[in-house]
Amino acid sequence: MPRTTKKPDLHLVTDDTPTTLSSPTRSSPITPQVESAVYDLMRAPETTAERVKRLQAEAHALALEEVEAMNRLLAQAAERARDIAAGGEAYPVGAREIAGRLATELPQKVETLRMILNRAG
Structure with missing residues (x-):
């Protein structure tokens, strides 16, 4: 028996309004994220150079996010350290x-990291 493959009925939407994928059995909404994923599937494959450039940009963005998170934690640690330093006899002298x-x-380190992030960002 020969196999017949039915092509899906896909629609590319240019605005943010959801549309549907129609099939004989069901209809489901497409969000803009799904739409872009469908669009990406239709694009030509990335070259190795394009992929390397994209992955480097993603790695750079993730690294900046990590440094920003660390900077927020250092600022919180500085605040906690101020509280402990001013806490009096309840805390051990050391x-x-x-x-x-x-x-x-720590506040100096936080400011230094903030300047580095502003230059790198």
């Missing part, structure tokens, strides 16, 4: 001393 130094140093 802990207050280290927290005091961190409260002084």
Whole structure:
């Protein structure tokens, strides 16, 4: 028996309004993300150079996100260190001393990272 393959009824939408994929059995909405995925399937394959460039751009963006997250954590740590340094007798003397130094140093590090991110971004 010969196999017959029925081509799907796909529609490319140029605006953000959802449309449907029609098939004999069901109809389902297409979101813009699905639409772009369908469009990407219809594009010619990437060359190796294009793929390398795209992956490098993704890696760069992810690295910037990681540094931004670290910077937020350092800012939070500086705030916590200030609280501990000012916490009085409830905290051990050595802990207050280290927290005091961190409260002084971390905001400078946060600002330095912020400037680096602004140049890199």
